Amino acid sequence: MPTMRCWHSREPGLAGLVHDHVSRPEPGSGEALVRVEAAALNFSDLLMIEDGYQVRPPRPFIPGQEIAGTVVSTGPATGLAVGERVMSKVPWGGFSEYSVVRADMAMPIPAEFSVASAAALPVVYTTTLVALTEITTVMSGETVLVLAAAGGIGLATVQIAHHLGAHVIAAAGGEAKCRLAREHGAHHCVDYGLGGWVEETRELTADRGVDVIVDPVGGKFTGEAMRLLGWGGRLLLVGFSSGEIPRIAANRLLLRRASALGVYWSHDRDSAMLRRTARRMDELLRAAVIRPHLGAICEFDELPDALLALRRRETTGKIVLAVQGSAIP
Helix, strand or coil: CCEEEEEEECCCCHHHEEEEEEECCCCCCCEEEEEEEEEECCHHHHHHHCCCCCCCCCCCECCCCEEEEEEEEECCCCCCCCCCEEEEECCCCCCECEEEEECCCEEECCCCCCHHHHHCCCCHHHHHHHHHHHHCCCCCCCEEEECCCCEHHHHHHHHHHHHCCCEEEEEECCHHHHHHHHHCCCCEEEECCCCCHHHHHHHHCCCCCEEEEEECCCCHHHHHHHCCEEEEEEEEECCCCCCCCCCCCHHHHHHCCCEEEECCCCCCCCHHHHHHHHHHHHHHHHCCCCCCCEEEEEEHHHHHHHHHHHHCCCCCEEEEEECCHHHCC
8 A cells, every 4th residue: 555754643742743654545535635745834733733722633643734735536526636736724634745635625726826835825814814704894994903913824814904905003023023014014013022012003093992803822912902902893813822712801892892703614614604715715816915925945854843933933924844845946
């Protein structure tokens, strides 16, 4: 039976990641086998490896949820063709040379996109579009505050919120990250590594507050950002990259008639919504609104170090793992 290289999570934590060889999987009905050329890293990969995610595959498992590559075989009823270039979210299994992809999760790679750039699209841009056009609807003229604005979700949010006509305030740590957020469409950037960022942001809104907060960080930053919610504001909870689930101050929601909304999606539960989102993404790709920023492209053997850099917030945009050498420009 053919084998493939992969990274196995044998024990919780990065120390439990093992470079391994396993049998190549076979696609079932409605599935395709993809030769993975590039796989993108997400904070949810860290959480899954550390048993802190809502999805807990039985060990040993192959982590990785965002891939791009070429279809090499198909099961019945897929609608995909051998040789087709696709990008996809997968529940896990992406950090390997081959991965089984559900046909309803696969999306064609735009002709002008490299596989490395394509691997950076299925999770963060879907999540951002769900947040800004489905969970809530960001209107032209509204003010959107984006936390961790130089990260994967952050830069995607800056780009799309700007496109929707919002006034975008980015919050990031350090001048280099603030500069990157401005280059991707933020109108203002505040450095939340410095004291006084909440007051600085309030001044930018003339004390009116913000309409929408996009929060992939959690922890103390959620509580600080909530002080900036304006009347009828919406706090969109995307994740907890700080490692700390925040306590939501219900009194702040009540006194501003505001709401806290979880941003979460599933292909099993949200198929109609995700079809709409995929159409929007295709339109934005064609209009060159979506411009994924690849902070680093790493070789396959460098996965543990790349995940550690992601945990330490030493990265910007998306880190992509070049599973095949050809994925490195």
